[in-house]
Amino acid sequence: MGNTIMRAIISRRTVFPWAFLVLVILVGALPTAAVAPGTAPAVADRLAKLEKDVAQAQSSGDNAWMLTSSALVLMMTGPGLALFYGGLVRKKNVLGTMMHSFALMAIVTVLWAIVGYSLCFAPGTRFIGGFGHIFLRGVGAAPDADYAATIPQQSYMVFQLMFAIITPALITGAFAERMKFSAMALFMVLWSLIVYDPMAHMVWGKGGLLNSSLGGRIPTLDFAGGTVVHVTSGVSALVCALYLGKRLGYPKESILPHSVVLSFIGACLLWVGWFGFNAGSALAAGSLATSAFVATHFAAAAAVVGWGLAEWLRNGKPSALGAISGAVAGLVAITPASGFVGPMSALAIGFVAGIFCYLMVARVKAAFGYDDSLDAFGVHGAGGTIGALLTGVFAASAVNPVFRDSAGHPRAVGLIEGNAHQLLNQLVGVVIAWSLAIVGTLAILKLVDLIVGLRVSPEQEVQGLDLSQHGEEGYNLEY
Amino acid sequence: MTKIEAIIQPSKFEAVKDGLQEIGVDGMTVTDVRGHGRQKGHTEVYRGREYTVDLVPKVKIEMVLPDDLVEKAVNAILSAAKTGKIGDGKIFVSRIDDAIRIRNDERGQGAL
Numbered sequence: 001m002g003n004t005i006m007r008a009i010i011s012r013r014t015v016f017p018w019a020f021l022v023l024v025i026l027v028g029a030l031p032t033a034a035v036a037p038g039t040a041p042a043v044a045d046r047l048a049k050l051e052k053d054v055a056q057a058q059s060s061g062d063n064a065w066m067l068t069s070s071a072l073v074l075m076m077t078g079p080g081l082a083l084f085y086g087g088l089v090r091k092k093n094v095l096g097t098m099m100h101s102f103a104l105m106a107i108v109t110v111l112w113a114i115v116g117y118s119l120c121f122a123p124g125t126r127f128i129g130g131f132g133h134i135f136l137r138g139v140g141a142a143p144d145a146d147y148a149a150t151i152p153q154q155s156y157m158v159f160q161l162m163f164a165i166i167t168p169a170l171i172t173g174a175f176a177e178r179m180k181f182s183a184m185a186l187f188m189v190l191w192s193l194i195v196y197d198p199m200a201h202m203v204w205g206k207g208g209l210l211n212s213s214l215g216g217r218i219p220t221l222d223f224a225g226g227t228v229v230h231v232t233s234g235v236s237a238l239v240c241a242l243y244l245g246k247r248l249g250y251p252k253e254s255i256l257p258h259s260v261v262l263s264f265i266g267a268c269l270l271w272v273g274w275f276g277f278n279a280g281s282a283l284a285a286g287s288l289a290t291s292a293f294v295a296t297h298f299a300a301a302a303a304v305v306g307w308g309l310a311e312w313l314r315n316g317k318p319s320a321l322g323a324i325s326g327a328v329a330g331l332v333a334i335t336p337a338s339g340f341v342g343p344m345s346a347l348a349i350g351f352v353a354g355i356f357c358y359l360m361v362a363r364v365k366a367a368f369g370y371d372d373s374l375d376a377f378g379v380h381g382a383g384g385t386i387g388a389l390l391t392g393v394f395a396a397s398a399v400n401p402v403f404r405d406s407a408g409h410p411r412a413v414g415l416i417e418g419n420a421h422q423l424l425n426q427l428v429g430v431v432i433a434w435s436l437a438i439v440g441t442l443a444i445l446k447l448v449d450l451i452v453g454l455r456v457s458p459e460q461e462v463q464g465l466d467l468s469q470h471g472e473e474g475y476n477l478e479y
Numbered sequence: 480m481t482k483i484e485a486i487i488q489p490s491k492f493e494a495v496k497d498g499l500q501e502i503g504v505d506g507m508t509v510t511d512v513r514g515h516g517r518q519k520g521h522t523e524v525y526r527g528r529e530y531t532v533d534l535v536p537k538v539k540i541e542m543v544l545p546d547d548l549v550e551k552a553v554n555a556i557l558s559a560a561k562t563g564k565i566g567d568g569k570i571f572v573s574r575i576d577d578a579i580r581i582r583n584d585e586r587g588q589g590a591l
Contacts, residue, residue: 256523256532366527
């Protein structure tokens with residue numbers, strides 16, 4: 001068509017008037033070009049849409065990872081911890097022990113929906129959250145930008161719930177094989193409200209006393225719950241073991257694990273689930289999650305080597321139970337550090353934790369004679385404490401520039417980078433967690449002892465928790 | 480009639496059973512048992528704590544035989560179960576007064 005016109009123009013050999021006309025048209029077009037902003041609204045719209053799409057894509061990616069992580073962390077409790085603990089008790093107590101973990105998956109969830117989440121994360125005081133999110137009010141699809149700006153607050157809520165479930169479940173290792181089920185349930189409801197919720201708020205809640213990024217007075221680094229999860233549960237476990245007393249026959253009679261095989265499967269599930277626990281605590285699917293994932297794995301591996309070597313040297317044989325216990329010890333110790341340290345620091349933390357927890361379990365427990373049945377204190381209390389302190393040593397601004405100066409430049413984070421003060425803050429966090437756990441647990445034990453009584457009768461203890469508490473047996477092999 | 484009870488290492492059970500079947504023993508009762516003799520079990524270590532496990536797993540074979548088969552059966556067990564190490568087990572031989580087949584009330588050696 002254009003060619004036809006051109007030919008028409010040229011064929012008439014009236015080039016000049018046509019050229020003039022073209023010029024006029026071009027000049028006429030100029031104002032149109034100058035009014036190009038007339039098309040601008042379209043571009044702005046498209047930009048806005050693009051930005052929205054990008055945000056949505058990031059939100060989708062982050063949310064996918066957070067839902068996956070939430071499921072992984074739930075898997076740590078059931079079946080992970082249930083198998084890990086279930087295998088370590090005698091066969092007459094296997095169901096009773098597994099039921100501790102499973103019942104907490106239900107009880108803590110209900111409590112969390114009613115008031116638990118609110119007491120941890122709704123605006124409140126320095127020590128505990130308020131009632132703003134009671135009955136999950138206001139917890140929906142919109143993100144809470146203070147905590148996780150790219151995922152629905154409901155995702156954040158359910159991710160945090162899985163932590164609130166596993167923490168009390170860890171304690172059950174200390175009173176395994178001798179506590180009434182009713183006492184366990186009541187104890188855990190109170191413990192969640194009185195110990196866990198305040199500690200979680202202090203460390204992770206906005207304005208909490210120990211919060212490192214949302215206006216805490218004493219910024220303490222705890223990426224995934226070294227103090228909140230492992231110190232509180234481990235120390236409370238020790239208090240429980242001391243308060244309840246030893247199991248009948250301990251330590252004279254042989255009380256052996258009935259199936260290290262079950263424990264083995266449980267420990268492997270814990271290791272895998274811990275990727276959700278630690279890498280999920282990045283609250284996004286970015287490079288920080290990768291860094292935490294890597295640190296987690298490396299620490300677990302180094303701790304297996306550490307515990308295994310210590311055991312090999314002392315007993316002449318590296319045991320399977322030692323290997324899996326070492327892995328859990330390393331995972332515990334790296335938990336507070338996972339989002340702040342590089343792979344080499346993770347190796348060091350894991351290796352130290354493996355040896356340290358082995359000595360706690362094999363030497364210190366024997367020296368003091370308390371009956372922490374499944375070593376909840378020796379692994380979680382001791383590992384959590386040393387992990388929280390080592391976080392203050394190894395935390396690196398290159399991994400996570402959590403502290404910045406007024407100009408926005410990253411400041412030194414850990415002791416190795418020159419921030420000795422952080423180690424002091426970590427110590428304060430640990431002392432507060434220990435104190436809250438000791439005082440809270442003692443008070444709750446007294447109260448529950450008065451209301452329902454803590455221990456089963458000696459007859460029931462001999463019979464086993466499966467029959468006496470639940471009316472069934474784990475293994476009916478003759479049928 | 481004579482009863483033979485043999486308590487042997489679980490790992491030797493298949494060999495003993497085959498040896499007995501070879502010489503014509505056509506019935507036996509087998510039980511998984513735990514026990515100890517002078518062997519006195521072994522130690523196990525869990526998280527640094529040492530436990531003595533003094534009852535160790537064994538297999539008990541019981542059979543009641545016509546008297547002419549007893550010596551052959553004892554020899555078959557000895558040759559299949561012996562390692563020469565502590566913990567190989569024991570054989571007990573005792574007289575049996577009577578035997579009754581429940582299905583048809585048959586008594587004595589015919590009931591075996």
